[in-house]
Amino acid sequence: QQQVKQSPQSLIVQKGGIPIINCAYENTAFDYFPWYQQFPGKGPALLIAIRPDVSEKKEGRFTISFNKSAKQFSLHIMDSQPGDSATYFCAASTSNFGNEKLTFGTGTRLTIIP
Amino acid sequence: DAGITQSPRYKITETGRQVTLMCHQTWSHSYMFWYRQDLGHGLRLIYYSAAADITDKGEVPDGYVVSRSKTENFPLTLESATRSQTSVYFCASSDPGGNQPQHFGDGTRLSIL
Numbered sequence: 001q002q003q004v005k006q007s008p009q010s011l012i013v014q015k016g017g018i019p020i021i022n023c024a025y026e027n028t029a030f031d032y033f034p035w036y037q038q039f040p041g042k043g044p045a046l047l048i049a050i051r052p053d054v055s056e057k058k059e060g061r062f063t064i065s066f067n068k069s070a071k072q073f074s075l076h077i078m079d080s081q082p083g084d085s086a087t088y089f090c091a092a093s094t095s096n097f098g099n100e101k102l103t104f105g106t107g108t109r110l111t112i113i114p
Numbered sequence: 115d116a117g118i119t120q121s122p123r124y125k126i127t128e129t130g131r132q133v134t135l136m137c138h139q140t141w142s143h144s145y146m147f148w149y150r151q152d153l154g155h156g157l158r159l160i161y162y163s164a165a166a167d168i169t170d171k172g173e174v175p176d177g178y179v180v181s182r183s184k185t186e187n188f189p190l191t192l193e194s195a196t197r198s199q200t201s202v203y204f205c206a207s208s209d210p211g212g213n214q215p216q217h218f219g220d221g222t223r224l225s226i227l
Binding site: 006009032041042043045046049051089093094095096100101102104105106107 | 118145147154155156157158159162164172204206208210211212213214215216217218219220221
């Protein structure tokens with residue numbers, strides 16, 4: 001059972017555009033929502049994360065928007081660059097000790113065209 | 115250099131063979147994880163470990179065995195490899211607490227013929 005649904009599967013955006021990747025979750029116990037970025041031939045790396053007590057978090061050009069009532073969260077990349085081309089995974093977990101497992105979405109392959 | 119190292123990076127083997135994937139981390143993280151990455155499935159947890167000699171099943175544990183005799187090492191063994199286990203395998207480590215970042219290795223691409 002897929003507890004975190006991610007869309008779209010792939011996305012092509014012109015340089016400077018704002019790609020948006022969406023995720024939806026089912027488990028209301030989730031209270032930590034990270035995004036991981038993966039370049040070809042490399043392992044995923046933490047990009048940005050949010051807790052449900054805020055509706056938005058920004059780090060540089062990357063923004064997470066969170067809608068607790070809809071159980072949805074999304075990643076926006078401002079002024080996208082070809083170097084942002086990568087696969088992006090959303091994930092969710094509960095933040096308390098003893099629940100260190102992350103549930104990942106299926107990933108979005110993002111391509112930024114120059 | 116501190117980090118997490120997986121070996122080998124690439125492996126080709128035949129069905130029925132036993133194969134072990136190695137993972138070594140230098141951060142002294144208590145938690146370690148094994149994932150497989152397949153198109154359309156994202157990252158699926160195979161096994162994880164909270165500390166030396168403590169392991170537990172993830173989402174897709176069948177056909178895999180793990181051990182953790184030392185904090186820094188977490189090998190994954192396929193006892194009798196099957197074609198369905200062809201995948202890219204990632205090892206990760208983290209500190210305790212569900213909001214701690216997981217640090218991933220660069221993966222092992224395993225092909226089973």
